[in-house]
Every structure is written in structure tokens, then in C-alpha cells.
Amino acid sequence: MQSKLEVGRAGRHHGMIVTPPRLNLRRGASYQLEKGRPLSATSSRFSFNHLLFSPPPSPSLPALVPRPKKSPTRARPTRVFRLVAWIAGTLFIVYVASRVVRRHVDLNPVRMTFIAPRTEEFEMVSQNGLPDFPTPIMAKDAWGRSSWTVSIPKDHDFPLGVREYTDIMDSCHEVAATVRGSRDWTGKSNQQTTSMTSYGVSDPYYVDVRRAEKSGLLPTGAPDEQNQKAKRSHSRGNLVGASEDQNLPECETSLTVVLETSDAGLGSTLMMLWTAYGIAAEQGRAFFVDDSRWAYGRYTSMFEAPPTAGCRAPPRHEMVPCPTQAAHLVVSSATARHVLMDSLSSGGATDAEQARKRVFGLARRGYEALFRVVKEDADYIGRRVKDLALKATKAGVPVAGMHIRRGDCHPLAAPYSASYIPNEIYAESARSALSALSSASRAGGELFVLASDDPTIYAADEFSHAHHAQERIKLASKEADNLERARKQRNPHVFHRFVDEAFGWEGGFFSAMFWNLGQPRGAAPGSFESIRDAAEETVKLRGYLGRAYVLDLAVLAQSGDVVVCAVGSMGCRLLGVMMGWEAVEAGRWVNIDGEHGWMGLTW
Template identity: 35%
Template sequence: MLLSSRSNPPKPLKFGTTKSDRYLSIKHLLPSTPIPSPSLPSILPRHGKKPPKLNSRKIVRSILWLSFLIGVYYLVSFGKRTSRQLAELTFLTSLGKTYEIIEASELPDYPTPLAVTDATGKHYWTISIPQNLPFPLPPTDYADICSQALEVGRHVVAKPSKPKPEHTATYYHEDASFIDVAEAQARNFLPPEPSSIAQHSSKDGPLPVCDRSLTYILDATDAGLGSALLGIWLSYSLAQREGRAFFIDDTHFPYGNYSTFFTSMPQPDPPCRLPPVSHRVPCPHQANHLVVSAATTPWVFGQAFHAHFSRREIFDLAHEGYEALFHLRPEDAAYALNRASKLRAAANDNGSDGDTDTDSDAAVENGLVGIHIRRGDRHPFSLAYSQNYIPPEQYMSTARRLVGQSPHWRFLVASDDADMYEHVDLGGARRAQEKISLASKKSLERMGHKGGEVHGGRGGRGALGWEGGFFKDVFWGLGLPEELKWETKKVGSPMPMKEKHRFGEKGADGREKRVHHHEAAHRGRNKVAAREAETLANENTKESVRQDGDVAQRDYRTDPTKEALQLRELLGRAYLLDLAMLAQSDKVVCGVSANACRILAVMLGWERAFEKKDWNNVDGGYEWRIMDY
């Protein structure tokens, strides 16, 4: 028996305060769930077995394999991207005439403006030209690049990372988001140049690459030679003003080599060489190495150019280029000088008539009046003659008004239409030059020659059959093989303008012939049969041309036949000789719608052409302009 000295010994704890509440014991701390069933697996390991240990060799081997696979993946991905660390590439892809901006991780295989994003999220754009493409590119590619550049530039500035600025239309606007090709390569946006190109093992050898350059491409965009001259002169003076080295590329010149007509190519000062092909771009103008051609005229010499430079400044640019580059081959230049001096001497002899006048009086009363008449596919600006041509008598009346009725003036006529030299309203006028003469087919038939042949030995006179003036389609068709002429007539050819109608044909008596229905139907069946036979013949010709190989894929505009090239060279030399002769005249009469008329004003100079009024336009009240854009 245990005794306690306490009056109130300790009692066990209870739940609650009433008597019915239970006392707290150890059982309340134990879980109330039943004991696990003996049939279930035990949580504890069985007696005598050890838990499995981790295999360190397998872990190391798995890590090594995983690292190897990751390394191979990165090597393949970097190889495809040619060491470029780009987050995004954006460019324009064309579907017919529709362009769509797309995003990709690979460079396109065609020339196009390219928007890029660096690792920090900043957006830029540049021009991507694959390094395997030859120079120069087709004219359509250069025009596409310039037409797409503005759209890609707007796409870049529209990114949310920077506000959209206001685009200005100034000619020398600097786009901060554009990076040049060299900088794009340095920043790994574009692939670097191959070492073989960078070393440049050509004849230029040790020459350094030009810091800035402008290359004018003589291409087949325009068949006329006048627009090419104006483009070259403007480009040369613009390059001099902007501190660029100037080059001329005549790879695809329809008239042959530049040196065929002029003494030498302009050389940069100080001497330097052109950069690789991918660095020479047509747009934007702020690019270090610019390419200009007739295809890019609307962007290089378009509205922004005319807004930045005044008419006098543009004229001076063209005149500076003329003085620097218009140097004809020696025999042609000597011929022009000798002929002009002989014509002036003859005019002075006629003006003296045995009298002993002073030299000053002879200079006033005698001289040369040059008249240029453009026909062909170039129509006047004047509304009254916009669908026709200005009458030759209007040229002659203007010339007579300038010099009066004095018989001591010589009138020189140059025209692309050989019939103008025999026109009754131009009586007394002489050919501006007779070294290379364009003769009408009627004249050649009278002389016993076939139309279209060139006669005369090397360096002698030649006669070229030409009728109606200069038409670009006729020019491109000079010297073409007969099978290609059939091909061009077959596809997309309109009906001849002078083809007689099936009904209402006039007979010898002038009365209208009535064709019966059965005759018309019979003729219709014959025409259908003839058309089917012609189609079959053309298909056979086409097949033979394809088997020939060379004819099927040859571009005869830029790679003409030998005969076609000879004819084109004669046309070009005749055109330049006409210009050289008319520019030595005291007065010039022409229509400003023709490029030759604009060139003659440039050759005379601003003072003679406009201040002394030696240049006279018969095509309405239109002012002189450098080119149409």
C-alpha cells in the first residue's frame, strides 16, 4: 500500500470536465488503423537481403553519351547556319507578282533585302546577295531589291522594341536600321567571303578595295543608246560628288563593248578595285558600294533626286559627265571634226561671193544649223502630235526663223528615219554625217542592194536598211535566226494591223466586194487548216531548236549573233556621229521628247543652250529634262 503525504494526490488526465469523460492514455497516441495484413509486402526488407546500390559506371556512361549527342546536335545546327548566331531572319518571298514577308532561320538563295535580329533583340536590315551568283545580276533582280527594300525597312522599324520614325523623302536620308554588307558580315549576320575571293588573285592583284564605289551597268533594259549616255554621265558626276570610285560594266551591253565607241574606260583615282559581288547593291543610296542601271533609274534618279537637285544642278552634273567621258574612237572623232570644218568652209565660201567681208561679219552671217528629227516608237509630248509625229516642215520653219532667209547657212539633218533625208520639206538640208548612213529599203532597192544588208569594207562607208525610225522590237530582231523569228511570232502575237478584213474587201475598181457565206466558211476552214499546219511546223522547228542546244537557252538581247552585233555597232556609231556633228552646229532644232535632243542641250552647255538660245525645242512649251522617271 502506497501512502502519500499529499492531500490531493495527482490523477490521470481526462478528456473534458465531466465524470463520464475518459482518461488520457498511451493508446490515444497510437494510430487507430488496423495492423497491416500479413499477405501484403512488408515495408522493411526481408531478412538477409541488401538494398540495391547505385552503379556509378552506368551513370558516367549515360552522361557521356548524352553530352556526345548534344555536341553533335550543336555542330550540325551551327554548320547549317554557317556560323551565324541569328535569332530571326525576315525577308520577302515572291509568288508571281505578290510579295510576302516571311521569317526563317536560313538565308534565301536569291538576292533580297533581309531583316535580322541580333542576340539583344535589336532589329536591322541589309541586302543579301548569294556569293555564288555572277555579276551583274539580271535587271529584274536589281529592280526587285529596290522595290522591296522600302517594305522591309518599314517592317524593321515597326518592331515593338523601338518606336516607328517618320520616313523622310530626302535623297540622302540615312536609315539608322540599315547596316552595310561588310558590317553585316563582321557581325555574323551574313556569311564571310571565301578566302579565295578575299585574296583577289585577278589582274588587279595588290590594289586595295575601294572604300566607296558606284558601278553603272549597261544592260538590256532599254534598247536606246541615248538613255544609257545620260545615265552614265549622271552616275559619273554623282560618284565624283559623293567621293566614290566610278566603274562601267558592259558585260550585258546590247551594243557590244564600251571601248568599241569610246577611247577608254574611266579609271578611279586613287586606283582601287571593286569589292566582291555580294557587296555591290542597288539600294539604298547610303550603301558603300552602289550599282546603278536603267532598271534602277526610278530610285536613283527619280523624284527624290529631282527634289534634292535643281534643274541647273542636274544639267551641270550631266555636262560634267559629258566632258569627262564623251571621247569617241579616234577615227570617228577625226571624221566629225574634218566634216564640220569642211562644211563651215563651204558656207564661208558661199557667203563671201567674191566680196572681202571681215571675219566678224562672216561669223555672224554664216554657220551651221543642226536639225534632229526623232520618229519610230518615240512620240512627241505635244497633245496635237502625241499619236503621230511633228511634221518635218515645222523643224525647217523653226530653223529658218532662227537664221532668216540668208542662203549662207548650212542645214544638217540627223534622223532615225532614213526617209527624212529625202523629204520634200527638208530641201537643201544635208546629212549630218555620211560615214555610216541609214538608207531606206526603197533606196537600197534602187541601188540594187537587199534591205537590211551592210555594205562597205572595214573602215569604209556602210549602208544599213532602216525604215520608219527606231523601234525597239525591230532592234532586238536584228540578226536573229529565222527559227527564232517564227517562235516570237507564234506566242502572244497580235493580228497584223494592216490585215484586210474577211468581208468587204475592195476590188480593182474600188468597189467593195461581197463575199458569200459559203465562200467565207470555206475560207475560214482553210485558215483553220493553215493555222494548224503552221502550229505543227513551229512545233517541229521548236523541237529542232531544242535539239540544237545553243539556240534554246541563249539570250539574244545580251548575247547576240555576230551579224546582229555588227548591225548594232553600226547603229550605235551612227548615232554618236550624228550627236557629235550636231553639237558642233551654231544652232540646234529638235524635239525635247527625244533623248538625243536632251543630250544635244547638255553638249552645248547651259550658256549656249538656254542663255544664248542656241538650243530650240519644237515640241510645244515643254522644258528640258534629263530623263523620264
């Protein structure tokens, strides 16, 4: 019998309500708003608690297979954008601040170096603003850190004089040492301060001219226009072969050789020129030659222009003589030694023999690129070499070339240092060298080709059958000229106009004679500084001397089976470069001036 189900209101009936077992459901405690208090029918019907609270997880056994690891949560795009924006803003603020600080340079006062008059000593002085003459300067930034550069006024003459380059070079050493001492945080103030920097090592405290202008170390304002126009015709010099095409880019680095020198001879200038070209080619620099103050006239009257650089020359005030790490370097007779030593150190030469070969290689590279004489001289050299070769072939004898330098150049060997090497030593050395190379000379046959700065050498008994290296340009002899004049004035009864005594080169080439060419008798002794006021005829005469020297060297180097000379003469060293290192090692280039080997620029 089924039991009856009585349903009634709780407030009105007092009977017990019995729920069938299938409907006897109870809520868990987690579904109660309060512990121990059941939800009423009304609250359970309209509440949203069942949407906010989840039932407790049901118990489960551990998984037999490990669960795969969850990939890390990716950053939200907004966070990435915020991070990038924060970094960019920080970098921008730092950049702006650094630019402001870098332009804040203490130019008031600027510390500079100059040589005090009479004392010839260096003295660091302070001045408001930049000096109006070329000099290295030292300045400090906002943090008090010192650096240095070379200041050359934009309206200053280019190139500077030999003495100016010498003074700047010495000042660079002093300023660099002062800056290095002020930046030495270790406190070692007793270090040697007379050297600018070790050879082959860059100075970290030097600021190049262009970078100094950008950073505010040097002013970038143009000079006064009126003053610039007044000096424009003199301030830019004459760079041989330099292009003025504004469409070409400006050279990033360059090396310019200034041919002005106090040495009257041409040999040292040629050796400096060839060696500097080798250094420029090795360092990837554009190469220029300035001949505006060369004693021998225009470079193109003797040689063809150097190979073009493919870029425009930099502003002249950026061409500085020191340090050698400068972007645009000027090499003159005053700075050639320092540039060469720096190149040797950076090239890894460890001993004297390696340094000798390296200098030879640099000079040889310059010779191959620059020794291109003008066409009329080149044609003559070719004809002369063929003519001498034909004479030697007909006689069946080898050719021995000899270069004899007299004048103001004395040998290095002690026995002859106050005089000259005798002629017979040249002749015997030539025969001995030929005997070692050819059997024809053992029969007593040889053809001598002679070049000398002393015209009386050709009349010596030892060289009575010698041929002149070239007969295109000869040095005058006073004796020959006077004999010719006497022949024309044989009649003693006829009045002849007085003619000044002839000028000859007896004894050889002397610097005083060279600088006084074209000067009237009784004039004050000339110097290399007088070439600026030299007459056109005087410069042309000097050019002929230079061309004769070049022709002699070219014919000897190309025609001689052996060449005998004294290494104390720069012409002898040039002959070694022109013949090549193989000829030097094979004994075809013979030095009779002591036990010296080949050498380049004297240092």
C-alpha cells in the same frame, strides 16, 4: 651670509630640501603621464615622451599680411596608377562583352522578303540560314533590335538581271519599312510603310554588307570551291577599265553602272551613264562601267574606257542596288530614278528650275569625262565639222542643225502625240532661231545639217539641200536597196537567184526591229533578254547603229550655230548637254515640242 644647501636621500633624512631660485623649474601638465602626478627623476631620464608629445603652440598675434595659400596636395603616384589600371580594365571588359554580344546574331531563322509567284505581292517569311538568291534580309541582335542588309550569294552571277534589280529595289522598300516599324518605340504603327526612306536621308537601320559580315549578320565563309570555279567565268562581269593589280588598295566607296537595259535606244543609256558619273564624282566614289550584257557590244568599241579610279573594284557581292547610302552602289535602268532623286534631295534643290540645273550639271560633268569616242570616229568628227564650217564660210551663211526622231518615239505636244511634228516646222523654227542670232539668215541664206533615224527624211522637199550630219555610217533604206537590185536584174530572160526582201529603216527606229536584228524570218519576236544568245554579227550590227547615233550627235553639237529638235526625244536632251547650259539659255538649243524646257532622265 649664504644659506647652506643640504642634500640627502628622501628616505633617510627628514630635513627640507631648498632649491635655489635659479634651479626652481617645473614641468607643464602636458608633460605628465597622468594628471597631477609628477614624473620621477628616473622616468624623466629614460622616457621618450618628450619625443612623442610636442609642447603647446605659443600664443601669437594675428599676422598683418595674409598667409599664402597652400598648394593642394598632389595625388600619390600609386593612386594614379591604380585609377588608370581600373579604367583600362573596365573598358577592356566592356569591349570584350560587346564583341561577344555583337556576334550573337539571330540567324535561325533569318527573315527575308520575296515576291510570291503569280500574286506579285510581298510576304515576309522565315528560313533557317540565308537564302540562296539575292534579296534584302532582316535580322535581330541579342537585344531584339532589328536591322537589315542586302544578301547576295558570293557565287551568284554579276551583274544581276534587270528584273532581279527591280525586284530587289521593291523588296528594299518593304524590308526597310518593316524594320523601321519594329524599331518605332513611340508606337505609331499607322505611319506609311511603303517608302524605304525619305530622299536625301540615310536609313539608320541599314547595315552595309562588309560591316554586316564583320558583325556576324552575314556569314563570311567562302562559297564552295567547285561551285565557284564553275561560275567564275560568268559571275564577275566585265568592269571596263577596272584594275586587277593586287598592290592597289580596295576602293572604299564605288558606283557601278550596268549598261543592260530593256530600252533598245542608246540615248537613255548615255544620259543615265553621264548623270551617274556626275553623282559618283560629287560623292567621291570610284566609277566603273559593266558592259557584259550590253546590247551594243563592248563599251570600248564605241568609247574609250572611263578614267581609272586608282583602286581595285570591291567584291561583286558587296555591290548592291539599294539603298543609295550603300558603300558600293550599282546603278541600272531599274534604280537610276531612285539614285537621281536621292542626289537631288541631298543637293538642296528647292524648286523645279534648280533641280533642272542640277541634273544638267551632273550630266554635263559626265559628258566631259566620258564622251571620248574611239580614235577613228574622233578623227572623222573633226574632219566633218571642218568641212561643214568651210562650206558655211564660203557661202557666208550660218549652220542650222536639226535632229528629227521618228520611229517609236512620239512628241509630247498634244497635237502631234499620235503622229510626228511636220518637217516644215523644223525648217521654219531653224530659220527663226538663226534670224535672232545672225543677220546673214535674214537674207535667206542658211546651211541645214540633218540627222534622223528615218532615212526617207533626207529626200523630203524641205530638206532637199540639207547635208547629212555624217556619212560614215548610214541607215539602210529598203527602197534604195530594191532599186539597186532591180538595176542589176534588168534582163527578164535570165534566171536570177531569189533574194529575200531588203531590210530597211523606213519610218525610223523601232525597238522590235532592233531586237530582231540577225533573227531569221518567222522567228519569235525578240526581246532584250535575247542579247545573251545573239550572234557575233548581230552584236556588231547593233554596234554600228550605236556609232552612227553618236556620230550624228557629235557633228550636230559641234557644227551647228543653232540646233532644232524635239525634247521628247532623248537625243535632243543629249544635244543640250553637249552644247552647254549657256547655249540653252541663249536660244541656240531650240525645242519645238511644246512649251517644255530642257529635261534629263524622265521621272
